[in-house]
Amino acid sequence: MGETPRLVATDIDGTLLSDDRTISRRTADLLARIRAQGTPVVLVTGRPIRWLDLVYEQLVEPLPAVCANGAVVYDPTTDEVLRADPLAPDILAQVAQRLRAEVPGVSFAVEIGDGRQMRHEAHYPLRWDSDDDAIRAVESVEELLSAPAVKLLARGGEQDPDLFLAVVAGALRGLAEATHSSYTGLVEISASGVTKAAGLAWYCERDGIAARDVLAFGDMPNDVPMLTWAGRAVAVANAHPAVLAVADEVTSANSEDGVAAYLEKIFGVG
Template structure:
């Protein structure tokens, strides 16, 4: 990578946001100055589109986003999905069949309509926006798997997430991507080849930007493909051990504005 990156890509939760899910005014100001000076800043997240407004409310201007672990590329200004890579219903059915055979007590939810809506089985434990109109329990497994989904979510009680994701990936054997972005025992499943790296690569190609010129920040295993792909990979100090192991550099923790501190150093803004 040259001295100055041509694009900045950052994960949101655990990276840009503090532990209380707020964005510090300082970090927001640094991102705004970099974007205003002409360097694209892109959010690359496991979050669905419907969760982005909570972040946009804390930014000076909404930033483009690679959502659902790379399955959705979103333009917030036009409220337009530029690209979507969902799991087809037939693939969803095969993934669910394999996981039900391999994981006792597994339950599922799906992100549909480009992640603007979520459907879940009755016994799937909801932890966040359970009361919104976009979330609904289905009446049968067949209904859950009847529409293309940009992400399939799997839970099976309390699980070590690193162990659980290996079990899921082993059961799928390349049929789909399996990763995790939290410590709650949730595994996130995307179509084969769909990762944060793939979504970001598509967006960068659209802008004519090479991966060598991309500076990327992250903290969890779902960030690994992006961090491996980017020209410069920076982990926050609170990152998962797997992320710390492959990062080119480590900045301060999310609670200490680590991304902003690193960007100030690279771009000379403050």
């Protein structure tokens, strides 16, 4: 990569957002200035589309997003899904069958409708969105898995997230992708080959931008594919050890505007 990237890609939670889930004015203004100078900025997140408004309302202008760990590419200007790569119902059924055998008491939820709606088993523990009209419990696992889903969520009670991921990934090897982006024992499952790297690569190829010209920021294991794909990978100081291991550089923590601090240095603005 040259000194100045042709595109900036950043994770949201734990990277761009502070621990209180806010974006500082410093960061919001800087992203707008970089875009105004001609460098695209893309959000690359595990979040579904319905959670992006909480981010967009803090930015100067909405940014294009690769959502659901790469399964959805979204244009907020037109409210258009440019690309979706969901898990098909037959694959969802195979995934559920394998995990039921490996993880006693596992429970599931699915992001459907390009991530605008969520369905969950009655015993799936909701930690967010419990009063959202887009969220609904279903009566059977057959109903839950009857429609294509851009992401399947699996919980197995209180688990070490890294150990739980290893169990799930091992059970699903060759069938689907498994990752995690939290410390609550939640594993996120996507269609085979669907990662943040794949979604971002599709977006960049459309605009003729090579991986070597992309600067990417992240903090959690679901960011690792994107960071290993990008020409320059930067971890925030609060990142998971797996991210620190693959990063080319480390900036200050999300609580200290680490993304903004690094971009000010690279673009010579502040």
